[in-house]
Amino acid sequence: MKTASKISGEDRRTAIIKTARRVFVEKGFYRTTTRELAEAAGVSEALLFKHFPSKEALYSAIHTSCFKEEGSKVIERLQSLEPSTSALVFLVHDLVSHILGRQPEEGERSFLRLVLRSLMDEGEFARLGIQGPPSHWVQKVEECIEAAKAAGDIVDGPTPTSLGGWCTHHLISGVMMHFLPVDPVIDYGVPREELVNQVIWFCLRGMGLKEAAIRRCYKSQGICAR
Numbered sequence: 001m002k003t004a005s006k007i008s009g010e011d012r013r014t015a016i017i018k019t020a021r022r023v024f025v026e027k028g029f030y031r032t033t034t035r036e037l038a039e040a041a042g043v044s045e046a047l048l049f050k051h052f053p054s055k056e057a058l059y060s061a062i063h064t065s066c067f068k069e070e071g072s073k074v075i076e077r078l079q080s081l082e083p084s085t086s087a088l089v090f091l092v093h094d095l096v097s098h099i100l101g102r103q104p105e106e107g108e109r110s111f112l113r114l115v116l117r118s119l120m121d122e123g124e125f126a127r128l129g130i131q132g133p134p135s136h137w138v139q140k141v142e143e144c145i146e147a148a149k150a151a152g153d154i155v156d157g158p159t160p161t162s163l164g165g166w167c168t169h170h171l172i173s174g175v176m177m178h179f180l181p182v183d184p185v186i187d188y189g190v191p192r193e194e195l196v197n198q199v200i201w202f203c204l205r206g207m208g209l210k211e212a213a214i215r216r217c218y219k220s221q222g223i224c225a226r
Helices: 009-027 034-041 045-051 055-080 085-100 106-120 124-130 133-150 161-177 192-206 211-220
Strands: none
Touching: 009 034, 009 045, 009 055, 009 106, 034 045, 034 055, 055 124, 055 133, 085 133, 085 161, 085 192, 085 211, 106 124, 106 161, 124 133, 133 161, 161 192, 192 211
16 A cells, blocks of 8 residues: 555545545445555545545545536526526527537546446445436426426427426436447437537427427527527
């Protein structure tokens, strides 16, 4: 084991979180021991426990570090939106554009790898992630679907409102996962920009939103409605 160098407590904590994220991705939560986490971070188990009283606490800290600042801003913005048809179009357009319209940065890739690993293992990290911005996004989408129904902008269908948000979120996330490798798993046969547009339309129509309402809201927000 390496000898811990003299650095501040906060810097040490940050370094442990960064290293632990990689170890958890490689081995999963249950198969990773605190000894392995300490060795990877170059500290003793005693020092590891000084910063994190348990493996679960460290796991939770990794999640918090991923969402601490950006997550709070996203939630605040979601809460400020008044439920409406226009807000529904904005929410779907914004999420699809953010997730599919660009290549994720390395920090985001690392977080997504941890989510995937968690889904194949204990699921706890994925559950923690769902409790953040995704749950708030889905809740706001559900409110907007109800508002769109009241405005007559949605064709009534068999899918309950409570499923509309999650089905949409999972569809967008599923497409994004196939873009994680350097060489995307699927060639969708259209440029990235057009794929974004097609996914947006597919999601909105899948919710039952009428084409006229989609085009009207796109126009009001200055977004190209192909």
